[in-house]
Amino acid sequence: MKLIRLKISDPNGFRSLQPGFEHIFRSHRDLKKEEQIFEPFICAGPNGSGKSNLLEVLAAIFFQLEILRVHRSFLPENFLYDEENNPTGYKESDGKPCAYELEYLIKVPTELQSSKETLHAHVKVKKEMDKSPDIKWLNASEFKDTDHSGSVGEKERDFLLPEFVLGYSSGENEILSLPFFKMRFIQFDEYWHSLKHQLPYSGRPETRMAYMDNAFSQAILLCTLLFNDQERLKPFHEDVGIGELKEFRIIIKRQIKLNPNENADLPEELVHSEENDDGSKQNSINLIKLLEADENSASNFDPIVTRLKRCATCTFIDESTNTLYLDYFVNKETKKAFRLNFENSAIALFQAFQVLLTLNLYSVNEHIKRDLYNSNSHYVNETVPTLASDERIMRFKFVRFIKNGISETVTLKDLSDGEHQFLHSLGLCLLFGNTNSLFLLDEPETHFNPDWRSKFISRLNECLPESTSSDHEMLITTHSPFLISDSAPKKVLVFEKTNGKITIANPDYNTLGASINKITMNTFGKRETIGGRAEAILKEIYHRFNEGEDRKELLKEINQKIGDSVEKVLLIKTILDSMEEEAQD
Numbered sequence: 001m002k003l004i005r006l007k008i009s010d011p012n013g014f015r016s017l018q019p020g021f022e023h024i025f026r027s028h029r030d031l032k033k034e035e036q037i038f039e040p041f042i043c044a045g046p047n048g049s050g051k052s053n054l055l056e057v058l059a060a061i062f063f064q065l066e067i068l069r070v071h072r073s074f075l076p077e078n079f080l081y082d083e084e085n086n087p088t089g090y091k092e093s094d095g096k097p098c099a100y101e102l103e104y105l106i107k108v109p110t111e112l113q114s115s116k117e118t119l120h121a122h123v124k125v126k127k128e129m130d131k132s133p134d135i136k137w138l139n140a141s142e143f144k145d146t147d148h149s150g151s152v153g154e155k156e157r158d159f160l161l162p163e164f165v166l167g168y169s170s171g172e173n174e175i176l177s178l179p180f181f182k183m184r185f186i187q188f189d190e191y192w193h194s195l196k197h198q199l200p201y202s203g204r205p206e207t208r209m210a211y212m213d214n215a216f217s218q219a220i221l222l223c224t225l226l227f228n229d230q231e232r233l234k235p236f237h238e239d240v241g242i243g244e245l246k247e248f249r250i251i252i253k254r255q256i257k258l259n260p261n262e263n264a265d266l267p268e269e270l271v272h273s274e275e276n277d278d279g280s281k282q283n284s285i286n287l288i289k290l291l292e293a294d295e296n297s298a299s300n301f302d303p304i305v306t307r308l309k310r311c312a313t314c315t316f317i318d319e320s321t322n323t324l325y326l327d328y329f330v331n332k333e334t335k336k337a338f339r340l341n342f343e344n345s346a347i348a349l350f351q352a353f354q355v356l357l358t359l360n361l362y363s364v365n366e367h368i369k370r371d372l373y374n375s376n377s378h379y380v381n382e383t384v385p386t387l388a389s390d391e392r393i394m395r396f397k398f399v400r401f402i403k404n405g406i407s408e409t410v411t412l413k414d415l416s417d418g419e420h421q422f423l424h425s426l427g428l429c430l431l432f433g434n435t436n437s438l439f440l441l442d443e444p445e446t447h448f449n450p451d452w453r454s455k456f457i458s459r460l461n462e463c464l465p466e467s468t469s470s471d472h473e474m475l476i477t478t479h480s481p482f483l484i485s486d487s488a489p490k491k492v493l494v495f496e497k498t499n500g501k502i503t504i505a506n507p508d509y510n511t512l513g514a515s516i517n518k519i520t521m522n523t524f525g526k527r528e529t530i531g532g533r534a535e536a537i538l539k540e541i542y543h544r545f546n547e548g549e550d551r552k553e554l555l556k557e558i559n560q561k562i563g564d565s566v567e568k569v570l571l572i573k574t575i576l577d578s579m580e581e582e583a584q585d
Contacts, residue, residue, distance in 0.1 A: 001162050001436055001473050002026065002120070003041075004103040008057065010129075014097040015053040016502055023054075023504050026490070038464045040439075040457070040474035042487045044523055045495030050502035051477040054493075055167075055440040056176050058475070061102055062165045062438065063179035063209065064133055065125065069157045070186075070206050096376060099129045107436055107471040109159055112143045120471075123160050135160065163435040167211040168428060169442040170421055176442050178375065180211030181384070185369055187354070188361045194290055196266060201290040203304045204351035205358070215360070217424045218396045218412060219353035222248060224427040225401070226330070226338050227346035235426055235459045239452060240419050243402030245330045246409050250312075252305060253393050254292075255322040256362055258283045286322075287359055287393055304352040307341040346431055356394035363387055418447035429463035432472075439474040445483070457486035481519035488512045494523055517566075530565045537561060538571055551575050 007022040008014050014021075025041065043051040105120035113119055121143070127133040137160060141148040152160060169176050187205040194201040212220060225233070225245040236242040258271070272284050292305035305324070309315055311334065312326040328334055342349040364372075364384060372384065389395055400409040412420070425444040432439075445453050464472060476483065484492050489507045496503050509522060520526045528535050538558075545554055555575055562568045 001104050001106040001438055001471060003473055004105065004122075005101070006054075006057070006103075007101040008097055009099040009101065010097040012096075012098070014057045014060070014100075016048075016050045016497065016500075017053050017057060018501050021502060023493075038461050038472075038474075039487065039491050040441075040460065040476050041491055041493055042483050043475060043477040043493045043495060044479070044484055046497075046524065047479075049495035049497045051495050052176060052442050053502070054495075054504075055442055055475055055477060056178075057097060057100075058438065059165065059167055059176055059179045059209075059440055060096060061100060061125070062162065063183060064127070065135070065157075065161055066165075066183065066207050066209060067186075068133060068135075069154075069161055070190075097127075099127055101126050104473075106160060106162065108143060112145060114142060114144050118142045121160055161208070162438045163208065164432055164437040165209045165440070166428060166432055166437055167209070167440045167442075168425060168444055170444055170446045176440065177211050177213065180209050182373055182375075183207050183209040184211075184358050185361060185364070185372060187358045191290070191355065191359065195270070195287070198267065198270075201303075203291065203355060204348070205354055210354065212424055212428055215357055216354070217420070217427075218399055219350055219357060220427045220431055221412070221423055222396070222399065223346040223350045223353070224430050226335055226349070228430055232430060232463075235462055236423065237404075239455070239459070240415075240422055241404030242423065243404065245399075245401045247327070247329050248399040249328070249397040250308060250326040251395050251397060252288060252324040252326070252356065253321070253391075254286050254288055254324060255284050256287050256393070258285055287362060288356075291355070292324075304355065308352070310341055311337040347435070350431060353394075359393040360387060360395075362393060363391070416447070418449065418452065421445070421447045422452060426459055426463050429460055433464045436471045437473075439472060441474065441476045443477050443479070445478065445480055448480075450482070453480045453482040454486075456480075457483060479524070481516045481523070484511050484519050484523060485514050485516065486512070492523075528567060530567055534562060534565070535567065538567055542571055542574075545571075545575055545578075551579055 003025040004027075005022070005024050008017050008019060011019050013019045043054060045051055102125040104123055106123060107119050108121045118139075121140070122138040124136045124138055125133050126136070135152040135157065137146070137150045137152055137156060140146040140150045146156075167176055167180050187207055190206055191201060193199070210216070222245070225242075230237070233242070255272070258266075266285065270285050270289065272286070273281050274284070276282050288305055291303045292309075293301050293303055308326055309324075311328065313329045313334065314327050316325040316327075317323070318325070338349060342352065361384070368384070399412050403410045403414075415423070421444065425441060429439070445456050448456065460474075464474075478484075484507075489509070489511050492507050492511050493504045494507055496505070507523060509518070511519065511523075517529050520529070530538075541554055541558060545551065555572060558568060558572060
């Protein structure tokens with residue numbers, strides 16, 4: 001997809017984005033001129049200038065649109081669409097932003113394309129206060145078998161909305177994660193509804209939003225290493241020194257205990273009762289019943305846990321806890337098994353992991369869940385309890401791989417913060433590189449060394465190759481001048497906050513190939529190229545020079561204390577010029 005325009009018409013604005021905030025990402029003329037290469041939007045500016053809020057509002061908008069797209073049966077009550085009582089599909093107080101306009105282009109399926117020149121649908125989403133978002137296909141008449149009025153139904157929403165909306169934040173930006181966390185609970189409710197009513201379940205979430213945090217990072221890395229060849233994994237090898245994946249374990253807890261009030265809406269055949277020592281009854285349920293075949297299952301029932309078992313080197317069941325252990329010693333045959341059992345698709349495997357990891361939310365009660373659905377809070381993680389590892393339905397263990405220069409295999413825990421961040425952010429791009437998706441990356445390179453920062457855009461290019469089938473958009477917030485230096489001015493969005501108003505502008509100079517000093521001075525307003533302490537020392541020496549101290553001693557002190565810099569050279573020149581003038585007199 002390609003973003004065109006965003007306007008916030010909500011009278012309360014959104015976070016720091018004021019009412020009436022508008023940004024034009026690109027014009028139609030620019031779209032025609034754009035080369036078929038990957039170029040993310042780089043969002044730069046001082047802290048607190050609104051960079052992250054732009055990513056947050058896009059995540060919030062597409063969360064609303066996903067709610068319209070998915071089937072209704074498993075949605076919470078406050079998301080259910082009702083023309084008379086709840087026309088928005090959610091409460092206005094909880095569905096911020098409550099009014100906006102968004103335009104973008106997205107590739108349509110090949111069978112609908114009428115020519116090689118017309119590939120993209122022009123989509124306009126308009127949401128007014130107290131109304132449901134209205135989606136229009138503005139150029140529908142240019143395509144085959146479409147309603148030329150531009151009206152959008154359930155069928156059209158499937159391909160007019162991004163294939164995936166993917167979020168990543170390196171810090172504690174929980175506001176960006178809030179729509180994604182809400183969507184995880186909706187994904188859990190989707191499965192729970194199917195389990196409770198014993199309905200068929202596809203084994204993948206119907207919703208398309210995914211957020212990469214610690215719970216999902218191992219899943220993304222495993223899918224990346226299992227499905228990509230050495231050439232595609234080149235950044236992993238060259239920069240982090242990661243070699244072959246050697247082994248990992250998946251632990252699946254089949255059964256959970258139920259509280260007494262949890263039995264009421266469950267069919268009797270799902271509930272297993274045991275007598276405690278005191279004579280009371282303890283009820284439990286097999287939470288993965290729809291995900292694992294047994295001897296009574298139909299022959300065409302091939303759920304995800306059964307497929308994972310077929311890929312495993314060995315399996316073990318701990319009868320005392322009803323826990324399944326799957327061990328994988330990775331070689332060519334292991335990778336072949338995963339390809340055969342998961343549609344030759346890393347994304348299909350990731351979605352299987354996604355379902356199982358989402359089941360770890362089983363312990364969250366309805367009260368907390370309702371509060372989260374209605375939340376506009378900055379503190380999501382404080383709301384959702386964290387389970388101890390042995391209480392989780394699914395977890396990974398012993399993820400080991402080869403690392404250059406180390407004789408024994410290493411685990412993920414052995415890697416530095418920067419290495420984790422590098423593998424996770426690029427792994428996300430490798431995994432979803434061939435999709436029509438929106439990537440929202442909030443400061444993905446904060447723990448990188450300068451060399452990795454300087455290579456990051458190039459590495460993204462390697463992970464997100466252009467193809468006729470994929471069409472992705474990416475926004476990156478950053479404070480790194482290296483990312484700006486690798487971007488054309490039209491792709492750099494400089495944020496500024498003045499008197500409470502956020503504005504965005506492109507740089508007034510050519511950023512592509514510009515020096516780090518120039519970018520630091522022009523974009524981040526840092527006129528000095530040295531640290532604050534060194535700058536203070538030079539200022540103090542300059543003051544002493546003006547007070548008449550011995551200039552030769554001052555020059556000696558400068559050379560002893562201060563390393564090479566433009567500021568040092570300028571002060572030395574000032575002192576030498578004064579000495580030369582004195583000699584001429």
